[in-house]
Amino acid sequence: MATQPTASKRAPPAASNGNRRSSVLASGTKFSWSDVSFSVNHKKTKSSEKTSTKILDNAYGSLEPGTLTAILGPSGSGKSSLLNILAGRITSSSSTSITGKISVNSVLVDPVSNRANVAYVLQDDCLPKTTTPLEALLFSASLRLGVKVTKSEKEERVNAMLEELGLIDCQNTLVGDALTKGISGGERKRTSIGVELVTSPDLIFLDEPTSGLDSYAAWKCVLTLKKISVDDNATVLATIHQPSSEIFQQFDNVIVLGKLGLVLYSGPVPKLASHLSTHGYPLPFETNPSDHALFVIMTQPITEQISNGLYDKAVVDKHDLEKTETEESVEGYINEGVYVPLIEASFFKQFRWLLKRECRSVYRDVGGLLGRFGGTIFLNLLFGLIFLNAGKTSTSPVDFNNHFGALTLVTISAMFGTASPALLQFPSERPVFLREYSTGTYTVMPYLASKMAVELPLLFVQALVQTLCVYFLIGFQGNFGLLVTAWWALGLASNSVAIAVGCTVTNVKDAAELTPLVFVPQLLFSGFFVSISSIPVWLRWAQWLCSLKYTLNLLLLIEFSPDVCSENSETESNCNSLFARNDISSDLIWFYVLVLCGLFLGFRLLGGFLLVKRARTVF
Numbered sequence: 001m002a003t004q005p006t007a008s009k010r011a012p013p014a015a016s017n018g019n020r021r022s023s024v025l026a027s028g029t030k031f032s033w034s035d036v037s038f039s040v041n042h043k044k045t046k047s048s049e050k051t052s053t054k055i056l057d058n059a060y061g062s063l064e065p066g067t068l069t070a071i072l073g074p075s076g077s078g079k080s081s082l083l084n085i086l087a088g089r090i091t092s093s094s095s096t097s098i099t100g101k102i103s104v105n106s107v108l109v110d111p112v113s114n115r116a117n118v119a120y121v122l123q124d125d126c127l128p129k130t131t132t133p134l135e136a137l138l139f140s141a142s143l144r145l146g147v148k149v150t151k152s153e154k155e156e157r158v159n160a161m162l163e164e165l166g167l168i169d170c171q172n173t174l175v176g177d178a179l180t181k182g183i184s185g186g187e188r189k190r191t192s193i194g195v196e197l198v199t200s201p202d203l204i205f206l207d208e209p210t211s212g213l214d215s216y217a218a219w220k221c222v223l224t225l226k227k228i229s230v231d232d233n234a235t236v237l238a239t240i241h242q243p244s245s246e247i248f249q250q251f252d253n254v255i256v257l258g259k260l261g262l263v264l265y266s267g268p269v270p271k272l273a274s275h276l277s278t279h280g281y282p283l284p285f286e287t288n289p290s291d292h293a294l295f296v297i298m299t300q301p302i303t304e305q306i307s308n309g310l311y312d313k314a315v316v317d318k319h320d321l322e323k324t325e326t327e328e329s330v331e332g333y334i335n336e337g338v339y340v341p342l343i344e345a346s347f348f349k350q351f352r353w354l355l356k357r358e359c360r361s362v363y364r365d366v367g368g369l370l371g372r373f374g375g376t377i378f379l380n381l382l383f384g385l386i387f388l389n390a391g392k393t394s395t396s397p398v399d400f401n402n403h404f405g406a407l408t409l410v411t412i413s414a415m416f417g418t419a420s421p422a423l424l425q426f427p428s429e430r431p432v433f434l435r436e437y438s439t440g441t442y443t444v445m446p447y448l449a450s451k452m453a454v455e456l457p458l459l460f461v462q463a464l465v466q467t468l469c470v471y472f473l474i475g476f477q478g479n480f481g482l483l484v485t486a487w488w489a490l491g492l493a494s495n496s497v498a499i500a501v502g503c504t505v506t507n508v509k510d511a512a513e514l515t516p517l518v519f520v521p522q523l524l525f526s527g528f529f530v531s532i533s534s535i536p537v538w539l540r541w542a543q544w545l546c547s548l549k550y551t552l553n554l555l556l557l558i559e560f561s562p563d564v565c566s567e568n569s570e571t572e573s574n575c576n577s578l579f580a581r582n583d584i585s586s587d588l589i590w591f592y593v594l595v596l597c598g599l600f601l602g603f604r605l606l607g608g609f610l611l612v613k614r615a616r617t618v619f
């Protein structure tokens, strides 16, 4: 790791103003880097010492305002790694090492601190499926543009951006996803670009903006980037895979990454062909220079490429670059610190916009609503019919067990029924959160609060529907309102656990695999399959994490009230034995309520903590 420059030589932090430009980015931004190396360390094994693979070896390059530059190279040559390093999206870790110098307008910067000044468009379009392009751009503009930009100016900027990106016709169509038809892939990509560009950034980095697009959509996309670079005097850098001639000609400059992490060429697009020809690889007639460069890299032996001097030009350029940028002879550095986003909007503004979006996502996701309430109604009617009238009498041990069994099974079903929508939904929402958090759109507290504000009534309605289905069919005798409240509390706590699980995984499959691990042990403490007193003492602590256990404690106290238990001596003895076996006492009702509240809040905060930890390190 190179040493850090003195504080006075660093670029000042980004200013918190309307257009988010820091003072070093005031009028067009020159961005350059040199000696950027990236290696991946491999673990030490018994047979070998710790080794490392160099992905980038002293990479260098320079971007001018008003230009569009491509990073080109074979698959695995380090294009995305270079872009991520320059954008401050990856830093050194225990398994990777990054060194180099990065400067903005000839001032050395720490790329992590500079992150807020770079609009970064990810390869995957992380957009909420139930939003429209117009809403997505408005959301971004409203939360990311400071108070100095008025509401009408933000709307004007959004409309201009929609027009510039050719999104006017589809501005009110839902984005959709793989399962729900929405706007086209090209429109989705342009929406992702618009969400970043609406803040009028000077530096725009894009990871494979044309991937997944057909040739016309890809050409249109690059044309748009070119127009933005010229019209807005923006500095645009994009990684790109095998561009067609038409696309390649739109770029002003190109950086070609070759084998061994070396830079083969960095300069104007028209001069790439002569660079290859000069070093023994003339461009065949009517061949795209970018195709030819990739062909040479992949087919010619690397020793021959080096001995032919293909990478020599790189050395000359590198020296030129160092001369201009190290005039002040400062050492560059790449920080290992965490990223703290710059937030423009107040807590309430963030909450308001997030709540609006969250509400839309509920009522527009008709399939999700049908699954949630359809499943609840179907299962609970089934329980109601199977345990028909089981709650009306508890005199014999069999009747008592049926009554207890009905209550337990309805509660277990409620736990899974309230956790599964969050488990299925959250992993797909997580990338959206990570992107928006990392771009300083909002922080974690308003995000979690807005989710909670929508879930509270939704889970209440779910608990109410469930109680309506089973209460009269089974003939439960507890207070209707208290039963609804207890099942509602269980729904909230289970939902929190599901969100915490969702925060640790990246996809629905992993979430589904983790689900039994988190929820099945709760069944052990329900008291139905095995009494708490039979569980080894050293394992009983786990009940403190089980919302099912504390909800059942409350439900049993509500349902088997003194009135029900005093029906006859046998019922009374069954009640006493049930409470004793499961350590339940009516004196502890408020304690059970507090534990449920604690689990609800605790898992919610854990989820938030895990999300922020992830967002602040690598994204």
Ligand SMILES: Nc1ncnc2c1ncn2[C@@H]1O[C@H](COP(=O)(O)OP(=O)(O)OP(=O)(O)O)[C@@H](O)[C@H]1O
Pocket: 040, 055, 073, 074, 075, 076, 077, 078, 079, 080, 081, 082, 095, 096, 241
């Ligand atoms: N954190 C990491 N740990 C281990 N290997 C890594 C890491 N980051 C990158 N690599 C490796 O570095 C190499 C370059 O990856 P990178 O994604 O930058 O290439 P690329 O040129 O963008 O590839 P593609 O065009 O296929 O997307 C790959 O072999 C990749 O496996």
